[in-house]
Amino acid sequence: MESLDRPDAAAMRAYADELRDMFRQIQDAGGELHAQARAVQVTERSRDGLVSVTVGPRGELVRLDLDPRIYRRPDARQLADTIVETAERAAAKARERIAEILEPVVPRAELDAHLDGDLETAMTQLAERMGGRR
Structure with a gap:
């Protein structure tokens, strides 16, 4: 018995592939951005x-x-x-320059919370992003 609310396997696989590609792009860019920030x-x-x-x-x-x-x-x-x-x-x-460099992979508010040492706010913002709430 198949539910109408359940996405089909092909659509789920396509979405997973899209997420994997996006993660790889962020990971690739992240290394370069991190090097720029350190410099x-x-x-x-x-x-x-x-x-x-x-x-x-x-x-x-x-x-x-x-x-x-x-x-x-x-x-x-x-x-x-x-x-x-x-x-x-x-x-x-x-600090402003670091935020500009990392903004493509880390939202500004989240980065500011990290830089301010406000781990609770940073983790809350991350959890909201992971849950699809922005």
Whole structure:
């Protein structure tokens, strides 16, 4: 006895093949995108132009350059604040670049949740996508 609600085997097989092909495309693109993301470096200059900060893909400090003119104003607190503010701007730009690179395979909201360390939201979004709800 065959139910009218049950899809036929050929249609199910075709759908499974389509999903498999889509997964392979994502997997192939994912490796290249991951390599691009790992190579991200962003350099940002302070507003006064005396501090230059380069960060990597996770916002980690890669390089710090200080113009010798910083010694004309020996204010350690101001220099420290300038370095931190410049590094934060560079890290934000690196994060944005990572999101742009990975957006074809990871939805932006899900990636943002991962980057924010919000595992609960990331897993909820993934479960909704897997269930066909977006």
